[in-house]
Structure formats: structure tokens, C-alpha cells
Amino acid sequence: MKLSLYWGSASPFVRKVMVVAHMLQIEDSIEVLDSAAHPTDRDTRIQAFNPLAKVPAARTEDGVVLYDSRVICEYLDTEKNGGIVPRAGAPRWTALQRQALADGLLDAALLIRYETLVRPEPHRWPLWIEKQTEKIMDALDAMDADIPDDGCQDIGAITYACALGWLNFRFPELNWQEKRPALAHWHAEFEKTPALIATRPTA
Numbered sequence: 048m049k050l051s052l053y054w055g056s057a058s059p060f061v062r063k064v065m066v067v068a069h070m071l072q073i074e075d076s077i078e079v080l081d082s083a084a085h086p087t088d089r090d091t092r093i094q095a096f097n098p099l100a101k102v103p104a105a106r107t108e109d110g111v112v113l114y115d116s117r118v119i120c121e122y123l124d125t126e127k128n129g130g131i132v133p134r135a136g137a138p139r140w141t142a143l144q145r146q147a148l149a150d151g152l153l154d155a156a157l158l159i160r161y162e163t164l165v166r167p168e169p170h171r172w173p174l175w176i177e178k179q180t181e182k183i184m185d186a187l188d189a190m191d192a193d194i195p196d197d198g199c200q201d202i203g204a205i206t207y208a209c210a211l212g213w214l215n216f217r218f219p220e221l222n223w224q225e226k227r228p229a230l231a232h233w234h235a236e237f238e239k240t241p242a243l244i245a246t247r248p249t250a
Contacts (some may be wrong), residue, residue, distance in 0.1 A: 049108040051105060052077050052079055053081075053086045054102055057250060058102055059213035061103045062212070062213075062248060064116050065242075065245075069242035071129045098114075099117065120202055141203060142203035143202070145206060149211075150206060152183055152228045155180070155183050190227075194233045212238065213248060
């Protein structure tokens with residue numbers, strides 16, 4: 048199996064794909080293509096794989112295009128029959144629900160980052176930032192109440208870890224760990240797995 052992937056070294060969604068690839072031991076089958084994804088200065092190269100010009104975006108050796116991270120992760124897991132995305136029953140819905148929660152946290156965090164770094168300062172909206180921050184905190188509380196079991200390495204746990212890792216990377220001032228020590232401990236332990244170590248974000 049070969050896959051070409053537009054990626055970004057700091058993207059938590061790209062990291063999720065690469066964690067899955069490492070856990071399936073197929074990272075060497077992925078051709079990484081450099082990109083410059085940006086919310087206003089779109090990288091048109093990515094549009095060959097994804098009309099939205101967002102990463103991650105992939106293409107199989109058969110020419111099938113895949114986006115976004117959820118689709119790519121499920122494709123990789125299905126091709127390798129890995130079990131990272133549970134196939135049925137309560138484990139599947141729990142994993143997918145956790146993935147949706149953590150992805151939603153990241154969506155809110157990215158909106159804050161765009162608001163503070165991309166939007167011109169005179170046009171920034173403090174209330175918008177405040178409300179997105181509330182979403183992040185509510186998501187963290189929900190994650191703290193639904194921590195994956197030790198040893199769980201499904202797509203829900205992976206997405207939790209990528210979201211929390213990105214908060215540490217981009218928003219350390221949130222100090223989310225202080226009021227959620229159990230979630231912080233789980234995340235610190237999960238980050239010790241080889242797939243997480245190999246995919247830590249860089250600027």
C-alpha cells in the first residue's frame with residue numbers, strides 16, 4: 048500500500064493520521080508532501096487532493112483521493128485490518144464519539160488561533176475568542192469525565208492525545224491540566240508511546 052499525503056508539521060489532524068500510520072507500522076508507505084495550508088492564502092497544490100485546500104489530504108496509488116483526517120485514518124485502518132477504528136457495537140460508538148469531541152475542541156482552538164494571528168488586530172472580536180475558549184473548556188471537562196482505559200489505543204484515544212498535545216503546543220497558557228489531573232496523567236502516559244513520540248508537532 049502506498050499513499051501520498053499533504054501534511055503540515057504542526058497540524059494536529061495530520062498528527063492523528065501519522066499516529067495511526069505508526070501504530071499500523073506503515074509510516075514508510077506514506078509519501079509526505081510539503082504544503083503551506085493557510086486559512087486565507089490557500090496552497091493550491093493541496094487542491095489536487097482536496098478542493099478545500101486543507102490538510103491532511105491524501106491520494107492512494109490507485110488515484111483515490113481521501114480527506115479529512117477521519118476518512119484517511121479509517122482508510123488506513125481498514126486496509127490493514129488494524130482495529131484502531133472499532134468495527135461495531137459500543138466500542139465503535141465510544142471511539143467515534145471521543146474522536147468527534149476532540150476534533151471539535153481542535154476546531155474551536157484553531158478558530159482562536161486564526162482570530163489572534165490572521166485577523167488584523169483592529170478587527171479581532173474578544174467575545175468570539177471568549178466563547179471559543181468556553182467550548183474548549185467544556186470539551187476538556189467532558190474528556191476528563193470520559194478518560195479512555197489504560198491500554199486503549201483506538202481512534203478516540205488517539206484523537207484525545209493529539210488534541211491535548213496541540214493545546215500544550217499552541218496554548219500552554221490555558222494550563223488545562225491544573226483542574227484535570229486525571230486527564231493530564233492519562234495524556235502524559237499516552238504521549239510515551241512510540242507513535243506519539245515520533246509525531247510530536249513542530250513549528
